[in-house]
Amino acid sequence: MFEMLFEHLARFVHINEQEREILQARLRYKKVSKKDFLLKQGQICTGNFFVLSGCVRLYSITDNGTEQILQFAISGWWISDYHSFQNNIPSTYNIQPVEDSEIAIITRSDSDELFQQIPVLNNYFRLLMQRAYTAALRKMELLLVTSAEDRYFQFVNNYPEFVQRVPQYMLASFLGFTPEFLSMLRAKGRSANHS
Incomplete structure (x- = not known):
């Protein structure tokens, strides 16, 4: 059941x-459906979640009521609100599956x-935090210095599995633009591929 975690x-x-x-005896297993929550805003985060299967997102609700997705995790990735x-x-933050998922919890x-x-x-965990910090800096750099169009196409090239699995409005939220803008970019990408 936890083989993927031990391989990681x-x-x-x-x-x-x-x-x-010792570790296996302490690991908890949880099957969560896509509308369940691993964490809701206002709760204290009591788990460090390793995705065994599925896809999970971490997001906040902005002042105007929209979702701002800050992180995704697919099989083989950790996700948590480490500050909490x-x-x-x-x-x-909220942590919620995007699709039915299986989770190992410490x-x-x-x-x-x-x-x-x-x-x-x-x-x-120190090595994982270093990698996460580097990824966070990279994302911040992309948001600050890269055009929305370049940001989208870089993401598509680097993480093609996400583009297939994640609903378009969630991908737009994560990349920092509207679903309508994402639709336009996808159409542009398709027409470029056909010419």
């Missing part, structure tokens, strides 16, 4: 059989103990 771990660090058993998780404070109450029992997990 093995790409970054080595854990022995005893550590694997670490500081035990209410979240400003709860807040288990994480500190796991870090003590399996010290190499500290290295694993």
